[in-house]
Amino acid sequence: MRTVRTSNSGSSTLFQWIVFTLLTLGGILFLIPFVWMILSAFKPESEVLRIPPTLLPETFTMDNFKNLFANMNFGVYLKNTLIIVLFSFLGLFLNAMAGFGFAKYKFKGRDKLFYLVLATMMIPGQVTMIPVYLILNSMELTNTLIGIVLPGLVGAFGIFLFRQFMSAIPDELLEATRLDGASEFRTFFQIVLPMSKPILSVQAILTFIAGWNSFLWPLIIANDEKLYTLSVGLSLLKGQYSSNFALQMAGSAFMVVPILIIFAIFQKYIIDNYSISGMK
Numbered sequence: 001m002r003t004v005r006t007s008n009s010g011s012s013t014l015f016q017w018i019v020f021t022l023l024t025l026g027g028i029l030f031l032i033p034f035v036w037m038i039l040s041a042f043k044p045e046s047e048v049l050r051i052p053p054t055l056l057p058e059t060f061t062m063d064n065f066k067n068l069f070a071n072m073n074f075g076v077y078l079k080n081t082l083i084i085v086l087f088s089f090l091g092l093f094l095n096a097m098a099g100f101g102f103a104k105y106k107f108k109g110r111d112k113l114f115y116l117v118l119a120t121m122m123i124p125g126q127v128t129m130i131p132v133y134l135i136l137n138s139m140e141l142t143n144t145l146i147g148i149v150l151p152g153l154v155g156a157f158g159i160f161l162f163r164q165f166m167s168a169i170p171d172e173l174l175e176a177t178r179l180d181g182a183s184e185f186r187t188f189f190q191i192v193l194p195m196s197k198p199i200l201s202v203q204a205i206l207t208f209i210a211g212w213n214s215f216l217w218p219l220i221i222a223n224d225e226k227l228y229t230l231s232v233g234l235s236l237l238k239g240q241y242s243s244n245f246a247l248q249m250a251g252s253a254f255m256v257v258p259i260l261i262i263f264a265i266f267q268k269y270i271i272d273n274y275s276i277s278g279m280k
Helices: 002-040 063-071 074-104 110-122 125-138 145-152 156-166 171-179 184-195 197-212 216-221 230-240 245-279
Strands: none
Touching: 002 245, 063 074, 063 245, 074 110, 074 145, 074 156, 074 184, 074 197, 074 230, 110 156, 125 145, 125 216, 145 216, 156 197, 171 184, 184 197, 197 245, 216 230, 230 245
16 A cells, blocks of 8 residues: 555656646747747847847847837827826726625615626627717717727626625624724725735736726727827837838837736735635
8 A cells, every 4th residue: 555655656756747847948939939029129220130039139229119118109109008098097096996886775766777787898889889979979089089088988897706705705894993983985995995905915916907908999989199108019010120120129028027027016915805705
């Protein structure tokens, strides 16, 4: 019996090492193009086109990034994108408030209204773009930042996630805060939101990625280049400078790196969210 256990343990360890090695090699293969893109952003165009290619830049330069802001209006695109992200975070709190209402308040038609909200998740966004555009056009909000931001302030998916998470918050805790004289807004901001840090962090990352990568809707609703976002600007960059690969690498790196930074900051809370979900 001892021999069998030792054999099974040894084969299991060998299998784990094989899987670990394959995953490591796969991860390295996936990282090589990304690392090459980041490093190529700091190379001159002649070095990017060199064959065989170089990984580390022999001539380190910031001219590609300077060119983005000096000649490609990336400063304007960045400002518009940050405004969209800022209002998206405002929408994040609106989603949280709606989720809290569905989770902890009892009112007539609550479940039917919640099912109606969930039903909107089954409708592709491309289907609603034309009606939303016509509504905004009738309100004279086309070709404005408000028209870009307004349709994405709230979303059914975010409301659903907050509702599911906040349903697990004990009702006794909320009743105790109300007995102490706290208002509903104070209960929400001082009790519910701090307890919802894991789901807030997950939603914050999703909200930032959606706002940062916003492309199709700003392209449809805005006719003025001064209202374009970074994604639209990167698309214009690829069209106007299709042969300047170093400049394209700089634009792509400028788009990707902030997302990685945000993910690194909120990674701890994402892991906590998975741990809490597993405990439930």
